[in-house]
Amino acid sequence: MGDTQDKPRPRPFRVTSFDVAAEAGVSQSTVSRALAGDPVVSEATRLRVAEAARKLNYFVDENAARLRTGRTGTLAVVVVCRPGEDRKDLNPFHSALLASLCGAASLRGYETLVSFQDGPDNFNGRYQEQRKADGLAVIGTTENYSAWDYFRQLGQGGMHWVCWGAPFDDVEWIRSDNHGGGRMATRHLIDQGYRQIVCLGSETSPQRQFGERYDGYAEEMRAAGLDPVLLPIEKGLPREEQGRRAVAALIEAGTPFDALFAVCDPIALGALDELHARGLAVPGTVGLVGFDGIRAGAYSAPPLTSVEPDFRVAGEMMVDKLLAEIAGEPLDSRRVPVRLLVRESSKRG
Amino acid sequence: MGDTQDKPRPRPFRVTSFDVAAEAGVSQSTVSRALAGDPVVSEATRLRVAEAARKLNYFVDENAARLRTGRTGTLAVVVVCRPGEDRKDLNPFHSALLASLCGAASLRGYETLVSFQDGPDNFNGRYQEQRKADGLAVIGTTENYSAWDYFRQLGQGGMHWVCWGAPFDDVEWIRSDNHGGGRMATRHLIDQGYRQIVCLGSETSPQRQFGERYDGYAEEMRAAGLDPVLLPIEKGLPREEQGRRAVAALIEAGTPFDALFAVCDPIALGALDELHARGLAVPGTVGLVGFDGIRAGAYSAPPLTSVEPDFRVAGEMMVDKLLAEIAGEPLDSRRVPVRLLVRESSKRG
DNA sequence: CTGAAAGCGCTTACAG
């Protein structure tokens, strides 16, 4: 009965597995096994330990567990932004993908460590070396080339990663079924009776998806005996402005058209604006379809028909591919299915 | 020269601070101090250690560091979703706030562990107990009451946290300057010559911000010698539908009005839709102002005037308040400044 | 089925 008993512990102290062991009347190693669900522990013991843990409000210190096991149970997610871009202008497509990724990771028992990176002073992909995560998913704007170069280089150094949006193909990427989506959009316009369908896009953009969407469009046009026409967007401008200028260029060149397939929604919304400004009715005079299904398209006048990827599948596919990389058993799947969101802008009927 | 030399290490092995110490010809503790920037280390030693670390591609194992120090350098962020809501429908306001939060945390040297939670089966706020984070920021939909109850209870148990969107006031919350924003919007409509301005909103919504916005509106109306009129929105409907029905109810009741102040943008967009459907020109016949500055408002026809919080400040304020809580020196600041985004829907001039 | 012990890789008093 000296001061060895009820020795005061420094505050704030932590409840550890030793405290739980004392409470439950077992050894510390048994506590660890019981709480980890090791089937070797008897049911009676497990219950006693669980009760003691509950009573003491005990939770495993994940840092200690991770130090011991070497696994983090965490995936890092980097959202690549335009340099200096205001945070509030986060692309809604990327925000939906981010949420989907985090949700899919969570369902598979992984936490997500998220960061938004926009320039060399804050690039960081050293998650594995610092044992903060088991792998990395990178999404975001294609146009931040130095970011993509940075992550590609880390990938070549053995980092486990997958990405959506890289401007090159020699990495583990996931993308929408852009070719199929391009066909769908074009088929839909043809079915509505439009014939002189022009694609506002690019064959050579670093945005791989733009070329793929154009290819799908061109293939469907040819299959219908129609001639594909590409009106190339101007580089280095905001998407909406690219859409406006494309329509202006089309009209000034005297190219006949009765429908437009824009390779992304913001370009389509810019085009819509310019069509209105020039008194061309949508969808009466000109049909219009975009790509990506962004929320703003539902509020435009008229609401914009678009091709939308399955975001749930997108997140799942990225996480599954990444976990497969980590496990050393790479997966092939890299195409997310898309569907046509028919709204008003393409309904000639 | 036995096999004690160049003993093969199990693969995959980690480069540790002992390896760096051997390479640099110093002790392991010196490596730790040097890389941590401890000023007690001589410049020459620091350089030698840094070079050795670079050469061996060494990075500190954060799990070991955190186990030792007890600090995680991480903030948890929970986004509360509507139960069963599709991930892609993440509210753009919350997505902007999330990005701002992560950015502010990063600038202060903190990582962000992000999760989207929507129901009791995935509620988790035990970040401190598991030593995964030093504190928690919760944002998201007010309407998931069980989520907010869960986090409030954890907060009463001593968890460090701040939030945006809780349906009660006895927690550490941050909000927009809703009262000031309501006044701004109303003042603007009055300045444009509108007089019969009706507020589409609620005085009693669990969404505290709605009542605050109404109060600002009412105060500004009275200050101008005008009578505030509240058209209460119906509960349990999508926001857009609430807006449509509010306009319908207003017209059917025969209430005269020449402008509407909606307490959030989706309600305003729904109202806009109904006004169009009934042949009422905006802004010619009816002026319209919303609140929150969501991106879709920029694409509506006409584009929507709105009150927008400063998202950068919002994230900073949440992080600073949370860090202050953690440090045991609570901050008072809880109001984020707003500004009026004047677009077409309110320009009578 | 359970316990005693080693060890994951750091940081930080303590000593010199």
Next chain:
DNA sequence: CTGAAAGCGCTTACAG
């Protein structure tokens, strides 16, 4: 200014 040593709180062979 630097080094030897303790210890953060776990998991997991190893032994019984």
